[in-house]
Amino acid sequence: MSKKLALILGIRPDVIRASLILGMLRDDPECDLQFIWSGQHYSDNMKDVFFRDLGVAPPDIELGAGGETDADISSAVIARLAPVLREMAPEAAVFLGDTNTVMGCLAAAQLNIPIVHIEGCMRSYDWRMPEEKYRTVIDHLADVVYAYFDEYKAQGVAEGLNPDSIVVTGNPIVDVLDHHYYGRKDHYEALADAEFFASRGIVKDGYYVMTCHRRENVGDLDALKAILAMVGAAGRPVYFPASYRTQKIIEANGLSVPANVITVDPVGYEEFLVLLVNSRGALTDSGTVVEETCVLGVPALQIRKSTERPQVYDVASCVKFDPAVPEEYPPAEVFRKVESLYGKKWTHTLGDGRSSRRIADDLLSRLKEGRFRRHAPADYHLDISRSYRGDGLS
Numbered sequence: 212m213s214k215k216l217a218l219i220l221g222i223r224p225d226v227i228r229a230s231l232i233l234g235m236l237r238d239d240p241e242c243d244l245q246f247i248w249s250g251q252h253y254s255d256n257m258k259d260v261f262f263r264d265l266g267v268a269p270p271d272i273e274l275g276a277g278g279e280t281d282a283d284i285s286s287a288v289i290a291r292l293a294p295v296l297r298e299m300a301p302e303a304a305v306f307l308g309d310t311n312t313v314m315g316c317l318a319a320a321q322l323n324i325p326i327v328h329i330e331g332c333m334r335s336y337d338w339r340m341p342e343e344k345y346r347t348v349i350d351h352l353a354d355v356v357y358a359y360f361d362e363y364k365a366q367g368v369a370e371g372l373n374p375d376s377i378v379v380t381g382n383p384i385v386d387v388l389d390h391h392y393y394g395r396k397d398h399y400e401a402l403a404d405a406e407f408f409a410s411r412g413i414v415k416d417g418y419y420v421m422t423c424h425r426r427e428n429v430g431d432l433d434a435l436k437a438i439l440a441m442v443g444a445a446g447r448p449v450y451f452p453a454s455y456r457t458q459k460i461i462e463a464n465g466l467s468v469p470a471n472v473i474t475v476d477p478v479g480y481e482e483f484l485v486l487l488v489n490s491r492g493a494l495t496d497s498g499t500v501v502e503e504t505c506v507l508g509v510p511a512l513q514i515r516k517s518t519e520r521p522q523v524y525d526v527a528s529c530v531k532f533d534p535a536v537p538e539e540y541p542p543a544e545v546f547r548k549v550e551s552l553y554g555k556k557w558t559h560t561l562g563d564g565r566s567s568r569r570i571a572d573d574l575l576s577r578l579k580e581g582r583f584r585r586h587a588p589a590d591y592h593l594d595i596s597r598s599y600r601g602d603g604l605s
């Protein structure tokens with residue numbers, strides 16, 4: 212009889228990153244995969260288009276846990292996930308990343324269902340970021356953590372996590388791009404015809420693509436104003452598929468968007484990849500986009516004070532703009548650096564293209580062998596014998 216495994220996802224990059232893992236788990240007859248969608252992202256262009264573009268079968272269960280605020284969404288995920296997990300009683304509940312959806316791990320914790328965290332032990336050490344708090348919480352609740360790199364594992368161990376619970380896998384975005392982009396390059400070249408660029412008011416290799424959605428950037432008006440001023444000095448058109456939250460904040464505060472910025476609604480994955488690979492570079496605060504540009508050989512400007520993905524700086528695929536101190540990053544200097552990356556070659560260190568397989572295989576062997584429970588407490592417990600003490604009376 213097959214055993215149940217719950218995989219809980221809820222935002223656009225989750226589908227992208229887990230697209231191959233999902234297929235591998237579904238293909239194994241001994242795994243009864245229950246793919247649960249939280250509902251954090253729900254519109255066609257933030258959700259369904261990614262299932263279509265990546266050939267991923269839609270979720271088995273939709274929680275519909277939306278809301279206006281982070282508190283609304285995360286509490287709805289917990290409240291709606293708990294009865295589903297109780298009834299399902301999976302061998303483990305698998306989460307990915309650092310979002311409101313990941314806070315659903317509290318429902319699994321309350322039910323004492325083993326928790327698995329993919330993309331574990333990343334740290335920006337920027338405590339203003341809700342994402343940093345979320346990933347710290349789930350890493351410390353998890354029974355099994357998949358960390359992309361040895362340095363991430365070391366970060367978790369330094370926080371007291373048991374090294375035996377952390378499996379180093381490499382970053383699955385490499386496999387996703389190998390499969391969906393490099394494996395179908397002709398398709399992407401055919402999509403990038405003259406009409407594609409003309410209809411968007413841009414010229415191949417003559418524009419930047421921009422994304423901007425992080426709380427510390429769009430939730431702080433000074434930061435957002437600094438970002439808009441900086442991209443206004445790009446000297447090229449900036450094609451900006453803007454998240455709905457960002458669009459709302461710009462509108463509600465009457466911020467003026469520079470004339471060279473073409474704002475559109477978020478686009479699907481194929482369209483976004485065409486935009487990226489034919490651009491001059493990406494201006495972004497997205498974690499996933501800087502990984503993708505690093506793999507695809509596209510220059511990037513990271514619009515962030517700190518990053519949990521320093522590997523992109525190691526290979527010099529991107530430069531930085533810190534919106535908290537814009538005076539330290541004069542636009543002319545910033546764009547001179549971005550332009551200097553154009554046409555440069557670097558070798559990314561993000562993975563060998565087998566990370567999804569490694570994660571899926573490890574999950575499947577644990578599922579079959581019933582090995583999801585947390586490892587016995589390790590040496591970092593100061594004196595475990597005190598916790599198990601009895602009074603000795605008979």
Ligand code: UDP
Nearest residue numbers: 224227452477478479480483497498499500
């Ligand atoms: N992306 C997309 N369409 C867009 C903007 C981004 O397909 O209009 C993709 C992008 O290629 C990347 C992911 O969405 O794979 C990034 O999502 P986001 O920036 O929302 O999340 P983060 O990576 O910061 O968690």
